[in-house]
Each structure stands twice: as structure tokens, then as C-alpha cells.
Amino acid sequence: MKRISVALVGLLMFCSQAWAGGFNGIWWNKSESGWGINFSQQADVIFASMFVYRATGQPVWYVATMRSTAAAPGTFGGDLYETTGPYFGAASFNPGSVTARRVGTMGFTSSSGINATLSYNVDGVPVTKSIEPQPLATIALASTYGVTFIGAPQNNCPMNQNLASASRAVLSGNSFQLQNSSGQTLCAATGAYTQAGDRYVFVANNPSCLVGSGILTIIDLKGEGIAAVINSVAFLTGVISIQNSAQTCSNTHLMAGVNLN
Numbered sequence: 714m715k716r717i718s719v720a721l722v723g724l725l726m727f728c729s730q731a732w733a734g735g736f737n738g739i740w741w742n743k744s745e746s747g748w749g750i751n752f753s754q755q756a757d758v759i760f761a762s763m764f765v766y767r768a769t770g771q772p773v774w775y776v777a778t779m780r781s782t783a784a785a786p787g788t789f790g791g792d793l794y795e796t797t798g799p800y801f802g803a804a805s806f807n808p809g810s811v812t813a814r815r816v817g818t819m820g821f822t823s824s825s826g827i828n829a830t831l832s833y834n835v836d837g838v839p840v841t842k843s844i845e846p847q848p849l850a851t852i853a854l855a856s857t858y859g860v861t862f863i864g865a866p867q868n869n870c871p872m873n874q875n876l877a878s879a880s881r882a883v884l885s886g887n888s889f890q891l892q893n894s895s896g897q898t899l900c901a902a903t904g905a906y907t908q909a910g911d912r913y914v915f916v917a918n919n920p921s922c923l924v925g926s927g928i929l930t931i932i933d934l935k936g937e938g939i940a941a942v943i944n945s946v947a948f949l950t951g952v953i954s955i956q957n958s959a960q961t962c963s964n965t966h967l968m969a970g971v972n973l974n
Contacts, residue, residue, distance in 0.1 A: 736823060738910045739847045740831070749847065750831065752821075757781045759789050761819060763833075775835065777819040790820040793833055826933055827909035846910020854906070854913060854936050858882045858949045858970030860891070870955055870962040871924035874899040882949070882970055889915055889931065891922070902929045911935060920955060927957040931968075947972050 741749040750763040761777045779789035798811040823829035832841045860882045879891035891900040904917025913934040920929040936946035949970040956963040
């Protein structure tokens with residue numbers, strides 16, 4: 714387990730150089746249940762709403778509109794505000810009664826989409842926390858998917874098989890396989906799936922498709938469902954990375970698939 718954890722950290726640092734995943738959802742620090750922050754992202758802008766507590770113990774919300782740049786795609790920052798407004802139960806809502814007071818700034822940095830650093834200050838009080846996406850329900854990915862690889866994948870590691878010819882992905886409790894249209898296994902790996910919010914990370918040592926020892930990691934592994942169908946996964950996407958033990962070469966593939974079951 715320690716070997717997998719160390720390898721995961723290394724691969725996530727490698728994959729972060731081209732991280733293009735989104736940060737939508739509820740984020741938290743699981744050892745501090747009771748507060749959290751919501752991110753709604755569109756392109757390079759995140760709107761954040763944070764629910765925390767004053768020194769008196771009373772709940773309070775803060776909001777920020779944070780922006781990123783192409784030079785730092787996983788780093789966002791902006792002004793932080795506290796707002797007041799009319800009573801929610803009033804007969805009508807008067808937008809003119811809403812006020813916003815700038816209390817400080819907020820910054821968010823994530824290299825992988827499954828963990829991040831949140832920094833903010835409110836009226837001179839600085840706070841820095843480690844946060845991660847909060848899972849609301851277990852998403853069952855185990856199934857067989859018809860898959861394709863999008864874009865031109867890197868292929869600079871010695872491989873036993875050409876993964877770009879894969880047409881099926883088989884996911885089970887602790888394994889991941891890629892197969893061609895004839896059912897031949899092109900790559901098999903046994904490891905662990907870890908859920909982070911609405912996505913998974915899969916890590917496995919020594920996948921069969923790699924010449925020599927190494928590690929296979931799938932980041933931003935997401936199952937998309939169908940509206941009104943509980944726990945339904947119709948579509949699957951993910952970024953597959955394979956790196957040798959010496960970390961001198963790596964292959965990256967963007968995968969998309971449709972549930973065949």
C-alpha cells in the first residue's frame with residue numbers, strides 16, 4: 714500500500730502538468746465535518762460559496778469569484794465578500810437591499826482535482842486548509858464499456874500492446890482491463906479505486922501492457938448517469954497514465970466510453 718501511495722503522489726504530480734479537469738462540487742476537510750465550500754466552475758472562473766461559523770458560533774456565508782490563467786490552470790484567486798440582504802420569507806425580494814462587503818481574498822490550488830489547498834482571509838484573519846471533494850453517494854463503476862481514445866496519446870514507454878487499438882474497458886472491484894474488439898486483453902491491472910467527490914482515481918502496480926515494472930494510474934475517472942435513473946452510469950471518461958519505475962518515460966491516454974451492460 715505504501716508503494717502505491719508513493720507512486721500515486723508522483724504520478725499525480727506528473728499528470729498535473731496537463732490537468733484539465735473541472736473542480737465543480739462540494740469540497741471539505743473530512744476531519745472537520747460541519748463546514749464546507751461549494752465550487753461552480755465555468756471555463757477559467759470559479760464561483761465559491763463557503764459556509765463557516767463566526768467566533769460566536771453563528772453560521773455565516775462568504776462568496777468569491779475566482780479566476781485562473783492558462784499559465785496556472787489549477788490556481789484560482791479573487792476577492793472574498795460577506796453579503797447581507799432582505800429576509801428570505803418576505804412577500805417579495807428587493808435586490809436593491811442586498812449589500813456586499815469585501816472582507817479579504819480567497820485562493821484555491823489543485824494539481825490533481827482530488828486534493829487542494831484553500832487559503833483565505835477575513836478581516837485580517839488568515840486561514841489555510843487542505844480540502845478534497847466530498848462524496849455524497851458511492852458511484853458504482855463496475856461494468857463493461859465500449860471505449861475510444863481521444864487525441865494523440867503519448868507513447869514513449871515500451872509497451873507489450875498498443876492501447877490505442879482498445880475498444881472495451883472492463884472495470885471490477887479492484888481491476889481494470891482494456892480489450893480489443895476480439896476480446897483479447899491488451900492491458901490488465903489490479904489495484905485500488907478511490908472515490909473523490911464525483912470521480913475516482915485508480916492506481917495499480919505493474920500493468921501487463923508495460924514492458925518491465927511501473928504503475929498505471931487513471932485520474933478524473935468519472936461515470937456520468939442519466940437523469941432520474943438512480944445510480945446509473947451510462948458514460949465513462951478518464952485519463953490513463955502509465956509510467957515506468959525509473960520515471961524516465963510515461964504514456965498518457967484520454968479515454969471515453971459507453972456502458973455496454
